[in-house]
Amino acid sequence: MNQSYDAVALWRAAGEARDPAAAVAALSPDITLTSPITEQFTFQGRSQVRTLLDVALAAIDEITYTDQVAEGRTVALFYEAQVGATRLYEAQRLRLGADNLISDITLYVRPLPALTLLMTRLGPELARRNGQPGLARLIPLASGAMHSMAVTGEQRIMPRAAPR
Incomplete structure (x- = not known):
């Protein structure tokens, strides 16, 4: 059976549209998101991740996904964006759960x-x-x-x- 990446497509479209509600629809209820700023905390569950997305998508402009690489249940996404006048590049490691929704996200920013x-x-x-x-x-x-x-x-x- 082929792996479905529908949740990844939804996540990408929601990020580019800066739509936190649509992004959350791509997530498993027990989602874990690891911050790019510190490993001292993670965001657990849809509610915490939604709060982060509300704040982050208001601060980051012009998100454009440029690359996607997938192997099995692991997907690497890359995007370019703006934070004010500063160019931002982000890599995202997404892991899909048995329900084919995103169950784990680790973010890397440069x-x-x-x-x-x-x-x-x-x-x-x-x-x-x-x-x-x-x-x-x-x-x-x-x-x-x-x-x-x-x-x-x-x-x-x-x-x-x-x-x-």
């Missing part, structure tokens, strides 16, 4: 300044939605400093080490 900018935009709103207003005020300070260092490294330091 370059580092895009990831740190995303953190400054998503972190405060996620903290507010989790009832942590104090943390919502702290995150921009911590992530802003990391973002500044990442941009400085990307624009001023690393170009000096580039192959010649």
Whole structure:
């Protein structure tokens, strides 16, 4: 029997349309999503992932999926997007459950300044939605400093080490 990738097609279309409700329809009820920012937490279940998608899809513009590679129940997706004026590239490892819905997602974002900018935009709103207003005020300070260092490294330091 051939593996169905209908849920993956739905996930892709929902991401490009920035439609969190449609994206959640592609997910198993027991979905696990591992953050690209930290392995210290994951999002469990449709409700937590929906909250993340609400915030993330409001912050990320012009999502365009460029590649899909599949083997059995594992699919790798790649997209390009914008976070403000910063270009973002994301790889997603999706695993399909027995119901052919997406049961596990692991996200990878590059370059580092895009990831740190995303953190400054998503972190405060996620903290507010989790009832942590104090943390919502702290995150921009911590992530802003990391973002500044990442941009400085990307624009001023690393170009000096580039192959010649």
